[in-house]
Amino acid sequence: NAGVTQTPKFRVLKTGQSMTLLCAQDMNHEYMYWYRQDPGMGLRLIHYSVGEGTTAKGEVPDGYNVSRLKKQNFLLGLESAAPSQTSVYFCASSDSPHHTFGSGTRLTVV
């Protein structure tokens, strides 16, 4: 029972590089979310999706893009990484009031 799987777990990027964070869920959930966690700020919603082929902006969407081509996958892209995007990124899915979270991706942009 995998739940929500995020890859990679760690990554170091140079300023200006691009990358994609992968999130996969095997629970057939409709809703999926990308959050970032920064010290003293809790989790902030970046983008979310309410179903296959749909995406919407959250609280802090700038500098990120997402895609949900398949129901089980939700991809988060950084086109040109900036040091301000150094953070821990969490993916979550939901089909009931509460979220199921992945174990996170720790991203450092130097």
Add this chain to the structure above:
Amino acid sequence: SQELEQSPQSLIVQEGKNLTINCTSSKTLYGLYWYKQKYGEGLIFLMMLQKGGEEKSHEKITAKLDEKKQQSSLHITASQPSHAGIYLCGADLAGGTSYGKLTFGQGTILTVHP
């Protein structure tokens, strides 16, 4: 200021002591969720509260929802080192239009000394 404020931000207790973490909203709460996070890991769902006055317990952890104050409290009885971690409250502040989106507090870092 944050829509969801947790207090305290950090807490250090001796094993066996009781403790309380509070989560206060500046908006109407349509649902309140407590999660626990260990360093380097994801968030684990603890409890969900949806009705004013509701109280739920799991092992030695009890959570209550005070609708009038728009506040929830998480109480741990006889703390153990296994309770250490970061506790986060998440809330549905939009009701039926939220698509399950949650707003989170800053988190409370709990350390339990043996």
